[in-house]
Amino acid sequence: MNDTGSLQYQAYHTIKEQILSKALDSEILYSETRLAKELGISRTPLREALQYLSQEGYITIIPSRGFKIRRLDRETMRESIEARCAIEGFCVHLAVQCQDEERYQKLLADMKESLRLQKAALASGSFSTSFTEADHQFHLLLVHFAQNSEFEHLFQRLLYTIHLTTSNALAITGRAQKTYEEHLEFYRHLENRDSLQAYQTLIAHLMMPLKLNLI
Template sequence: MLEILAKTRHETTREYVIRVLRYNIENLTLKPGQLVSENELAQSLGVSRTPVREALIELSRTGVVEIYPQKGTFISLIDLSIVEEARFLRCTVEKAIVQLACEMCSEEDLAALEDNLQLQRACVERNDYRRLMSLDNEFHRLMYAACNKEMTYSLIQSVMTHFNRVRLLNLAEMDMQRTVDDHEAILKAVKSRNKDEAVAVVERHLSRVLFDKNYLMQLHPDYFK
């Protein structure tokens, strides 16, 4: 069943539908390869079919859904070539971000990151990988925000759907503690203003998908292109 998010005051209905659909796709509530109905989506979201149709067309332009005339609209399978491009983009930018963070993070910023890590540790204890995914995203957003690069974060997230689905599978099927350990190492490097160490940890952190993808494909062959 579709997970419904609250609509913000400043977003249009079309923007709202895009955000909800992207959220449900990235969280695998809408599964790769799944057929979706405009009518059912509109009914679930309490909107007309027009913004749903517009949202699906927009998502198709970024490879998140696939629209076939006379056949229907399907959630795109995970494309590993897109996953790798997204990983490359994020890794390239975040190596620059952590170097800036070593210079710019205030004590308040560091405290917010530490608070986030405490919540991540609790997720590992509860085996709550979905909540950990949300906190993982927030940890990185806080780092961008500390460097006055929130627009950069938003732009990157707009093309991360394929990568984020693999990240969620990784958290669900692999050891969640690895992710928290990586975040702790990133924060430790930033606190000590050690740029070289921060860059090395980020590269390791964002490269795990390269080593885990074959195992994830064996577990979920129907999810991948």
């Protein structure tokens, strides 16, 4: 959604922020009419914004009734993690096999900067938001490297589920530090162009939330 001046975008951005900040309750069925009044817009741009949010996995639209914030259950989490394994795992292969050395070194440099931000976040008193952002960026760098619009679209569809999964995992004492260490191990294997070790480290890292029994 790129039209930053539109009412649709404003509604989309506002609702998305309310979802991520947990200002909206996943137990409540929200009315389009009521929300449109609260946002001061007509139902048409609101509906368009809700369609985008539905496509990106943030909400479930219930025809003629309204919408609900999507909740994370174990099946949804498992499916999203397996989809990430398929996408990011293949991206590892593309990265290691890349013949454009300058492009490959740019990926490594960007990942190294992300690792620096993760480490700085861990050292801060309140790391949750900043660490989560750096965490997501680390993985997005790998997906962006593939230059595959379908991968980008699929990953965008998974972002909210990824956000919920990450938030739950990082709430476990010591998990953020362990996440950083797993990222660092993956980076070192990638730096050495060790495709197998990089792949295995990544898959184990992505599958970890299932082992943690978050739900």
